[in-house]
Amino acid sequence: xxxxxxxxxxxxxxxxTWDALMYVPTVSGLGIGAMMFWYNQNQGLTYLxxxxxxxxxxxxxxxVLGRLLVLPQSPVSLDISRQRVSLALRNGEAIxxxxxxxxxxxxxxxxxxxxxxxxxxxxxxxxxxxxxxADAAAFGKVADALKVFA
Numbered sequence: 001x002x003x004x005x006x007x008x009x010x011x012x013x014x015x016x017t018w019d020a021l022m023y024v025p026t027v028s029g030l031g032i033g034a035m036m037f038w039y040n041q042n043q044g045l046t047y048l049x050x051x052x053x054x055x056x057x058x059x060x061x062x063x064v065l066g067r068l069l070v071l072p073q074s075p076v077s078l079d080i081s082r083q084r085v086s087l088a089l090r091n092g093e094a095i096x097x098x099x100x101x102x103x104x105x106x107x108x109x110x111x112x113x114x115x116x117x118x119x120x121x122x123x124x125x126x127x128x129x130x131x132x133x134a135d136a137a138a139f140g141k142v143a144d145a146l147k148v149f150a
Contacts (some may be wrong), residue, residue, distance in 0.1 A: 004081035007142050012067040012131030019067065022058030067129060075126055080145045085114065087126065097124060100112050103146040112143060 030053035037046040065071050072091035081088035084099045097116030100123075104113040111129045118124055133139040 004079050004086075005132065005141070005145055007078045007080070007138060009069060009076050009078070009132045010134065011069055012129050015067050015129050015131045016064050019060060019064050023056060025061075027057045027060065027146070031054065031137065065125075066133065069132075075128075078128075078142065082140070082148055085146070085149070095124060096097065101149045103149040105143060105150075112146070114149075116149075 005117070030049050034046050034049035034053060037043075037049065064069075065075055069076055069090060072089065074090045075087040075095075076090055076129060078089040079088075083098070085101055087095045087097070089095060097114070097117050099117040101116035102114070106112065107131070113125065113127050115123065115125045128142075130136065130139045133142065145147060
């Protein structure tokens with residue numbers, strides 16, 4: 001790969017459906033359990049379950065909005081070369097990962113993580129899902145291009 005390759009990201013609506021099917025019952029169950037223990041006078045367990053419901057709700061919303069590329073810090077394109085990885089964010093900011101860039105793929109082959117330090121020395125971490133790319137071939141090309149950083 002002598003020159004850089006640019007990959008555009010798209011909204012992953014199928015992944016959002018799966019996330020909703022995972023997080024909505026989890027948060028609902030934890031919330032209902034918290035209410036049941038509240039009326040059984042077991043406040044310690046109530047607070048724990050309510051905390052877990054709030055935590056999973058926050059994580060689920062963040063994951064769904066990240067897949068939909070709605071958050072200002074969501075990457076909308078990747079520019080990959082041998083020396084660095086550049087990301088264009090939704091808010092118009094461009095991030096260059098230039099130091100300690102690492103690529104982590106999952107065993108199922110449906111997502112991967114990318115970490116590294118930017119020009120200011122801040123550590124950045126991103127997760128990309130297969131559905132965010134134009135097709136499976138584009139996802140495979142990105143994975144092949146990023147294996148340099150594995």
